[in-house]
Amino acid sequence: MSKVRVGLGDRAYDILIGSGAFQAAAGALRTLTEKPSAIVADETVLGLYDGVLEAVFGEMPIITLPSGESAKSFAEYARVSEELLAAGVERGGSVVALGGGVTGDLAGFCAATLRRGCKLVMVPTTLLSQVDSSVGGKTAVNTRAGKNLVGAFHQPSLVVIDTDFLASLPPRELLAGYAEVVKYGALGDESFFAWLERHSGTVLACEEEALRHVIETSCRMKAEVVAEDEREAGRRALLNLGHTFGHAVEAEAGYGGGVLHGEAVALGMAMAARFSVARGLAAQADADRLERHLASVGLPTRLAALNGFDASAETLLGHMMQDKKVEGGTLTLILMRRLGEAFVAKDQDQRVVLEFLEKERALAPS
Numbered sequence: 554m555s556k557v558r559v560g561l562g563d564r565a566y567d568i569l570i571g572s573g574a575f576q577a578a579a580g581a582l583r584t585l586t587e588k589p590s591a592i593v594a595d596e597t598v599l600g601l602y603d604g605v606l607e608a609v610f611g612e613m614p615i616i617t618l619p620s621g622e623s624a625k626s627f628a629e630y631a632r633v634s635e636e637l638l639a640a641g642v643e644r645g646g647s648v649v650a651l652g653g654g655v656t657g658d659l660a661g662f663c664a665a666t667l668r669r670g671c672k673l674v675m676v677p678t679t680l681l682s683q684v685d686s687s688v689g690g691k692t693a694v695n696t697r698a699g700k701n702l703v704g705a706f707h708q709p710s711l712v713v714i715d716t717d718f719l720a721s722l723p724p725r726e727l728l729a730g731y732a733e734v735v736k737y738g739a740l741g742d743e744s745f746f747a748w749l750e751r752h753s754g755t756v757l758a759c760e761e762e763a764l765r766h767v768i769e770t771s772c773r774m775k776a777e778v779v780a781e782d783e784r785e786a787g788r789r790a791l792l793n794l795g796h797t798f799g800h801a802v803e804a805e806a807g808y809g810g811g812v813l814h815g816e817a818v819a820l821g822m823a824m825a826a827r828f829s830v831a832r833g834l835a836a837q838a839d840a841d842r843l844e845r846h847l848a849s850v851g852l853p854t855r856l857a858a859l860n861g862f863d864a865s866a867e868t869l870l871g872h873m874m875q876d877k878k879v880e881g882g883t884l885t886l887i888l889m890r891r892l893g894e895a896f897v898a899k900d901q902d903q904r905v906v907l908e909f910l911e912k913e914r915a916l917a918p919s
């Protein structure tokens with residue numbers, strides 16, 4: 554089993570990664586849940602792993618969440634919080650999040666606010682949550698105005714990444730998680746991107762060693778960035794590559810409306826790369842290479858690839874203006890200098906972005 558440490562002083566924590574990690578971490582999991590605690594579990598995952606949970610946690614209360622992005626709502630936040638209180642979870646106890654990004658974000662936000670904050674343990678079961686959302690402490694619910702707009706930074710006490718959970722993941726979900734893996738290469742490590750170009754087949758076939766490599770590499774990069782800039786005052790914003798365009802697409806499609814978060818991020822990264830080229834900041838060859846790789850594994854890279862999606866450029870820009878990185882009414886985008894080097898580009902001219910979005914709407918599917 555590999556271990557990655559997120560160095561946050563007295564709130565530092567470990568990420569344990571490997572096949573069988575969940576059973577192997579049983580002792581640590583029991584210690585963290587000695588005080589009254591509860592599990593918040595995705596209903597589909599629970600159906601598959603009920604017995605495994607009991608073997609590790611015994612009779613701990615379990616609160617189920619419906620599968621899908623629509624569960625990341627105020628209504629579910631209120632229901633789950635009430636149930637955690639009814640289950641007697643104490644401030645010294647833990648909320649254990651078992652599921653994908655939606656479960657982790659929602660359960661994490663409940664943990665951040667329950668009795669003004671109790672412990673959080675992440676047991677991510679999708680590739681996306683294993684390489685990204687379970688690490689770093691961003692918790693949130695979606696709102697009518699946009700994705701993740703109400704939330705809190707609340708770091709977990711432990712993250713247990715058991716690659717065996719991925720065996721039951723639907724291929725489309727696996728692919729959506731792969732988009733976040735590509736993001737790390739695109740934003741900060743060209744050699745990792747080149748490795749993915751050569752080995753995407755083995756990763757997507759869930760070969761153990763390839764999976765462990767991409768999860769560990771992704772978590773190491775994320776842990777390093779989070780340790781340096783926990784609250785996104787600067788460098789952490791790079792992890793948002795593809796998200797300003799992607800969140801706009803998700804908000805317009807409706808949460809659970811047919812576009813998975815990772816698919817939106819893939820499209821958003823391709824758009825950010827094309828925008829960088831259009832502004833003369835990056836070479837066409839780099840944007841083409843990124844798009845080619847995403848398309849080669851079957852991820853969307855153009856708006857026209859999304860079935861029935863026909864939002865106007867003005868509508869998309871309106872969603873983008875709700876982004877948390879907006880400062881003084883101006884847009885901040887994460888752009889690319891080259892493959893493997895992203896940067897934070899503040900004060901983007903809205904008219905230029907609007908013109909770009911109009912051109913994007915006219916692009917044929919790749």
Ligand SMILES: O=C(O)C(=O)C[C@@H](O)[C@H](O)[C@H](O)COP(=O)(O)O
Nearest residue numbers: 685689691700701789792793796877
């Ligand atoms: O951890 C971060 O920081 C990220 O931006 C990682 C993203 O991939 C992740 O989807 C995050 O939850 C999005 O954050 P948001 O601040 O754009 O809501």
